[in-house]
Amino acid sequence: MGKALIDATLSAYGVVWKAALPLLKLNHRLKEGWDQRTLNGGVPAPAHIWIQAASGGEAYLAWEVLKELRSPFTHSLRVLVTTNTLQGYETLCRAAQEINASQSGLAIQPWYFPFDSPAIMRRMVGHVRPQAALILETEIWPGFLNACKEYGVRILLANGRMSPKSLGGYMAWPTFFRTLGPDRIMAVSQEDGRRFGTIFGRDKVWVMPNIKFDRMAEAGPMSNEKNPLRDVIPVDADFVVFGSVRKQELAAVSHLAAGLMRQRPTTILGLFPRHLHHVSLWKKALNDKGIHWVLRSESEGKARPGTVILWDTFGELFPAYGLAKAAFVGGSLAPLGGQNFLEPLTCGVTPVTGPHWKNFAWVGREIIENGLALEAADGAEALDSLITTLDNPLMRTEVVKRAKAYIHDRLGGAAAVAKQVADFLNKD
Structure with a gap:
């Protein structure tokens, strides 16, 4: 694809962004950090490295990479870390506070990822002037990539995943994306790697x-004495x-809950919706059953046997796993x-999952084959697995030991990414 056609495409892309910005301002989620997203409030300080972590999950991955960036370098490094969400921003702020206080030679500045308008991105990259940009997971932002290319910024996409559906989307215009694409891609599996390579x-x-x-x-189970739910759930x-x-599994999960409480009426069940704004839907589904x-x-005091607790508060799923005897x-x-399902596993609980877990295929099929997690074909099989786990509980310490051994054999991703970033910087 010729440069003139790419420039024309990016120009049209910029027009779309210009028209969209007034509408985006009406989105309450985007109001947080608006001045940073638009650069209306100024620009961040120059940095050697720009790390983009889309949301909360990727922000934690960025934190791991930042820990590894301490060792390969002897001089002070300025790192800009950006994200698209409030949760991601709060996580990056905690990471910055920890690492800046450690005097490790890194200076971390969190920022919201700017809107991908080519004009906004040119201003951002032109001011920050990073030597290397690290994208965690898979985000293909044309404005960002083009600005990095224009200013000679080396781009690394790491921890990359690409589904067949995403590949199909990029194949609609492969030359455009290849022209703007990263200089190096580190994929989490051979299958993902082949798709990126295409x-x-x-x-x-x-x-x-x-x-x-x-x-x-x-990760590991917290002690019962430190568990914040010790006054809610009897040990x-x-x-x-x-x-x-x-919410898409409302019927199946509420049926599963009814079956569990029918077969084990003294059970205490903690039901944690993924999205709290759907709590009202779960109220109705449970009522219907x-x-x-x-x-x-x-809830007040310790829950009694036979109680179903519909969780409508943040931040308590992990400690709940720490007290659970079984988990779906x-x-x-x-x-x-x-x-x-690694979260309950590292808390000492053998997790039960349904058949649809492709987003966590990176964990490896061996986790099922080794009995560290139980895969159920449907709700009925999930109920059988939960009952079996309740009736034949494994020692929590033994589950954690096996989980840690499985994880230990798969460590090293953050160090590998830090090394590649170092290689990019050292080539200057």
Whole structure:
């Protein structure tokens, strides 16, 4: 594709952004950090490295990479870390506070990722003038990529994943994306690597361990004494967690809950919706099944046997896993890709997942084959697995030991990314 055609395409792209910005300002989620997203409030300080972490999950991956960036360099490094969401920004602020205070030679500045208007991105990159840009997971922003190319910024896409559907979208205009594409891509699997190679060229693609394993390396169950839910859930209770359940599986999950409470009426069930603004939908679904429930925000004292707690508060899923004897991980009874079942596993609970967990295929099929997680074909099989787990509980310490051994063999992703960033910087 000729430069004139690319310039014309980016010009049209910029016109779309200019028209869209007044509408985007009406979005309450984008109001947070608006002046940073538009650069109306100024620009960040110049930096050697720009790391883009789309949301909360990627922000934690950025944190892992920042830890590894301490060792390869002897001089002070200024790092700009950006994100698209409030959760991601808050996570990056905590990472910056920790690393800046450690006097490790890194100076971290969090910022909201600017809107991808080519004009905004040219101003941003032209001021920051990074030597290298790191994109975590897969974000192909034409304005950002083009600005980096114009200013000679080397681009690394790491922890990359690409679905067949995404590949199909990029194949609609492969030359355009290849022209603007990253200089190096580190994919989390051979399959992802082949898809990236189809678009950007196989010579640019490496395969790396998923950084998410690094993040889980130190994870483990908190002691009962430190668990913030110790005054809510009795330590000896048959406590079952349904974690991160999604509205698309309302019927299946509420049926599963009814079956569990029917077969094990003394169970305490904690039902955690993935999105709290859908709590009202879960109220209705449980009512339709004749299940009596109480909101977590309105519960008082320790829950009694036979209680179903509908969780409507943030931040308590992980400690709940720490007290659970069995756990079902949602997003998996409907074709939604699943949710993170490593969390209950590192808390010492063998997780049950439905058949749809492709978003976590990076974990490896061996986790099912080795019995570290239980895959159910449908809700009925998930119920059988939960009952079996309750009736034949494994020692929490043994589950954690096996989980850590599995994770240990897959560490090193953050260090590999830090090394590639160092290589980019050292070539100058």
